[in-house]
Amino acid sequence: MDKRLLTVIKKELKRIFTDRRLIFTTMILPAVSIFVMYSLMGNMIDTRTSDVEAYVGNMIVVNAPESFLNYAEEAAFTNVIHIKTGSASEINGYKDEIINGDLELLMIFDENFDSKVENYEQPNIQRYYNDVEDYSYEARYKIDNFLTTYEENLLGERIGSLSAVNVFDLNRGVEMDALKDNQKAAGKGLSILFPMLIAIFLFSGAMSVGPDMIAGEKERGTMATLLVTPVKRETLAMGKVIALAVVAVVSSLSSFIGIIASMPSAGSMFAEDGVNMAALQFGVKEYAYLALIMVTLVSLYVSVVCMVSIMSKSIKEANTYMAPIYMLVMVSGFTTMFADGSVPIYRMLIPVYGSVIALKNLFAFELTTKMVLYTCGSSIFFAALMVYGIKILFNNEKVMFSK
């Protein structure tokens, strides 16, 4: 190996790691922004949910039957929803209030409801709510549950004994009814967003320094000075590619730190109730796969970024080309967000998309060696193809000295 390869790598790394602005954008910003984003989102969703659950909504009942009002009082349902009686002539006004979000529920009982029940006439109840208002939506669940017990109560009265209505109990004496592998459950939560984030942040790291590294040299004219040195063009090209890969990996580590730091507050967002994020224990194999998938993905990204940089005359031009590619990476990430990991194996060959799916499976503890081989193999193949292209372009005077 030419020792000047190290010279090139060292110089590029020194350039980045001694520049406060670049250190900030590649190393500090990803961690901080992920942390802030997830902590905020986690907290917000948390407070919002508990707020909606605790809210005591308002309900207007028209033609309220005695039995209903009494039972609501008896079952302390009036603490859950405020009940007011209304008149039949105002029904349209009540509906408007629901639409405006000033009122959560409206119930209209048939007239003489109680006597109709007694006479087996099967009276009707109309129940209105607003499904775009969180408070109203939540109140509907509460009233529907209450109506079930209310009906049971009426039924008990009809038969003469409330206990005769209870045919069976559900989960008597059962403490934990949701059986699950805690590890998998925690992982499933993570697998919704993290793979996509990893894919996106890895790219943005490479993207933030790549243009300067190659297009910048062309723009400043230092490329010509480099090319008249006796260093092989392959060596120059590889030095830059490797240096960029190092930066991209460091930058992704930063994103990782952000992810880990935000886990506690993000946990409530990703995990279902009762899932302990601490249950997520990666073994050596999982870490090895994670590293392998990330490294191959980084190689792919770096080769793309370098390729684009070489073909551009200036940093600005390179950044312009980078934007749509970044979009493509994001779209690949998003499409996997709601897909579960079980895709046809050949799709693992699709660059970026395959890697994200593999990461998803990794977090869900469902990654197979075959999947790893497919996706990493494909990434390496495309990266190698592009590195080969980069070497050719470095020797192409048209690309290096386009007018």
Add this chain to the structure above:
Amino acid sequence: MVSVKNITKVFKLSKKQMKKDNTRTSTKVAVKNLSFQAHPGEIFGLLGPNGAGKTTTLRCISTLIKPTEGHVEVMGFDNQQASSEVRSRIAFLTNELKLDEHFTASDTIQYFGELHNMSQEEIHQRRDELFDYFKISEFKNRKIAEFSTGMKQKLSIAVSLIHDPEVVIFDEPTNGLDIITARAVTDYLKELRTQGKVVIVSTHIMNVASKLCDKIGIILDGEMVLTGTLSEILEETKTDELEDAFFKLYAGKEGYHG
């Protein structure tokens, strides 16, 4: 010695370039069957208007681009068969060179020295020599961003010449420089001549050619129309100023001026 033998350079134009140049032909002959020789201890000047093909010629000599036809030999090495030998013996500079301002002067020169496969002692010795000559020694550990334009220019020259090349090629050496820096640059080119280097410059400025260059090649539309010392050119064209000689040749080529 540098000998350029019948080089021709044809560029293929992209659609965009054709549009920009307002032409319908998809190729551009930038240099046509051009030859000259430049010797050690001599400054050779390529004189021609913008677009004449000066930069293209110099890039062919510097191994940055390959001539479509013809050969270039530098100190006995063929440009294409032995490009690495050629590269270790030449420097190619332009005034458009902007070194990365983030690095210090020392770091920058160190980097290029290593790329030229020089040992640490060689690099340090040569660096001190060049920095002393250009009077930038006391700023060697400062970032280039803090340098004045003149100092940046001097540093660019020092960096390009770190490997003490036998051939120095300078595209438009004084273009865009203030008079003081321009003077420093031309003084240094004369110094290189004294040291016995082969110096090749390009220029579109008559004064630079007539005052600095020992030999002048007048290049018009990619063709070398006349080569010689100033007095040879004046004699040949029966004029007594380079500018008159130039326009006489120019008119002759165009066929209708004057």
